[in-house]
Amino acid sequence: MDPICHTLAGAxxxxxxxxxxxxxxxxxxxxxxxAPDIDVFAYxxxxxxxxxxxxxxxxxxxxxxxxxxxxxxxxWSVDRLRNREPALRARFRGLFLxxxxxxxxxxxxxxxxxxxxxxxxxxxxxxxYGDTLFIVDPWMWAILTAGIAFTMRKRRNGSADPERAAGxxxxxxxxxxxxxxxxxxxxxxxxxxxxxxxxxxxxxxxPARVDPLRKFWVADDGETYRLGEVxxxxxxxxxxxxxxxxxxxxAGAAANTxxxxxxxxxxxxxxxxxxxxxDSTIVYxxxxxxxxxxxxxxxxxxxxxxxxxxxxxxx
Numbered sequence: 001m002d003p004i005c006h007t008l009a010g011a012x013x014x015x016x017x018x019x020x021x022x023x024x025x026x027x028x029x030x031x032x033x034x035a036p037d038i039d040v041f042a043y044x045x046x047x048x049x050x051x052x053x054x055x056x057x058x059x060x061x062x063x064x065x066x067x068x069x070x071x072x073x074x075x076w077s078v079d080r081l082r083n084r085e086p087a088l089r090a091r092f093r094g095l096f097l098x099x100x101x102x103x104x105x106x107x108x109x110x111x112x113x114x115x116x117x118x119x120x121x122x123x124x125x126x127x128x129y130g131d132t133l134f135i136v137d138p139w140m141w142a143i144l145t146a147g148i149a150f151t152m153r154k155r156r157n158g159s160a161d162p163e164r165a166a167g168x169x170x171x172x173x174x175x176x177x178x179x180x181x182x183x184x185x186x187x188x189x190x191x192x193x194x195x196x197x198x199x200x201x202x203x204x205x206x207p208a209r210v211d212p213l214r215k216f217w218v219a220d221d222g223e224t225y226r227l228g229e230v231x232x233x234x235x236x237x238x239x240x241x242x243x244x245x246x247x248x249x250x251a252g253a254a255a256n257t258x259x260x261x262x263x264x265x266x267x268x269x270x271x272x273x274x275x276x277x278x279d280s281t282i283v284y285x286x287x288x289x290x291x292x293x294x295x296x297x298x299x300x301x302x303x304x305x306x307x308x309x310x311x312x313x314x315x
Contacts, residue, residue, distance in 0.1 A: 001109040002136045006033045008144035009105050012173075015151040015166035018101065022094025024075050031075075032102025035067045036110075048259050048301055051266040059107050060121030068099035075099075109133075112177065114206045114268075114289050129268070132180045134207045143173045180212060187215040187230040194237040195228070197221055204269070204289060205230070218269050218288050225269055225288050244288060247272040254283035254303035263287075263301040281305045 010033030011026065019025030035058075042053035057063060072095035079090040110117045116129035133140065147169020154162035188205040192198050202220040208229070215230040223246060228239040251272045254260040260283070264270055269288035274281065283303045286292065290299030 001113065001133065001140070003034060003037065005109060005137065005140050005144070006037070006106055008141060008148070009033050009109060010102050012144045012147050012166050012169055013101060013105065015148050015163060016170055017163040017167070018098060021091075021098055023088060023090040024079060024095065025098055028071065028075055028095055028098040029102040032068065032071055032099040033105050035071055035099075035103055036063060036106045048262050052262040055110060055115065055117045056121045056125070059110060059117045060119060060123075062122055064103060064107065067103045068096055071099040071103070072096040114204065116268075125265075127268070129204075130181075131204060131206045132177060132184055134209050136209075137207075138210060139176060139212065140173060143169050143176060147172075180207060183212065183232055184215060186232060187217070190230055190235060190237050191217050191219070191228070195219065195226070195239055198226075206289065220269060225271065227288065227292075242292070244271050244292065246270070247274075250274055251283055251285060253305055254285065257303055259301060260285060260303045278307075280307055 007030055010030035013033070014026040014029040018029060022028070036055075037058070039054050039056065039058040040050075042050040058067070072092060075095050076090055076092045107117050107119060111119070111128060112130040112133040113135045114129055114131050115135060116127045118125055119128050120126055147166040150165035150169075151162050154165060184205050184207070188203065191203065191205060198219045198221075203217065204219075205215050205217045208214040208216055213232045215232070217228055217230060219226045225244040225246065226239065227242065227244070228237065230237050248255075248270065251260060251264075254272075255264055263285050267285065267287040271286055271288060273284040273286065273294050275284070276282075281304075283305060284294035284300060285303065286294050286296070286300040290296070294300050294302070
């Protein structure tokens with residue numbers, strides 16, 4: 001999910017009453033909810049390299065154990081440097097538990113979208129995809145923001161139980177996620193029943209932007225991809241006219257370059273387009289889960305290969 005959603009999740013957890021576990025409770029939960037995204041600095045070395053680095057080590061099992069310890073230790077140390085009264089000092093155990101809850105919320109949310117996570121890193125480089133929420137989900141923003149706002153308002157008004165609103169927001173957000181999951185399962189069943197040969201195909205059914213009643217699907221039948229969308233209400237399955245040939249064998253030397261190999265390791269539904277130029281061959285590798293446009297800023301990569309010099313003719 002996007003940083004706004006992670007931040008709102010951490011803040012809502014804090015306002016639900018968890019921040020009372022220790023001083024610096026809200027700060028700890030918000031930082032912890034974003035901590036696994038420290039791998040975003042991989043983009044400083046290039047967007048393609050970042051695809052190979054993102055949602056790996058810092059989202060895996062080892063990081064889920066180490067990040068709470070590291071974050072709790074940092075906040076505990078800062079707290080001690082402030083020379084606060086002993087009775088007001090942060091408790092390491094409380095900081096660690098808060099950091100653990102916040103850090104765990106991050107891969108749980110990231111798993112929900114089509115980008116996925118490599119939860120078993122560094123022990124296995126396997127992607128897991130929930131395909132349930134769009135990566136930027138305004139409905140999640142609205143639910144969590146409302147919970148925070150109502151809790152803060154109740155606290156200002158002297159309510160006896162202000163945290164109830166934030167807790168309710170977490171419940172509503174969970175119900176929304178479950179509903180989106182049921183919608184994805186229903187849409188998948190509709191595609192398998194309506195479109196020939198998709199039952200045995202590798203099939204992705206993913207959420208659409210903003211509209212929870214619309215899904216996007218990609219089916220891999222071996223040599224090509226078929227794509228379409230689903231409307232849940234009223235129920236309808238659409239098959240796009242375009243059938244996308246994979247042509248992966250034509251990637252050739254581009255698949256062996258660092259740029260091409262990294263992208264192919266990350267891509268879920270890759271296909272290749274070739275453009276011949278006078279002095280080079282341009283190989284476009286595109287991931288159909290995101291785009292069919294070879295010039296897209298995300299979901300496609302371009303590898304230029306020099307053409308072999310023409311051999312001299314016999315004199």
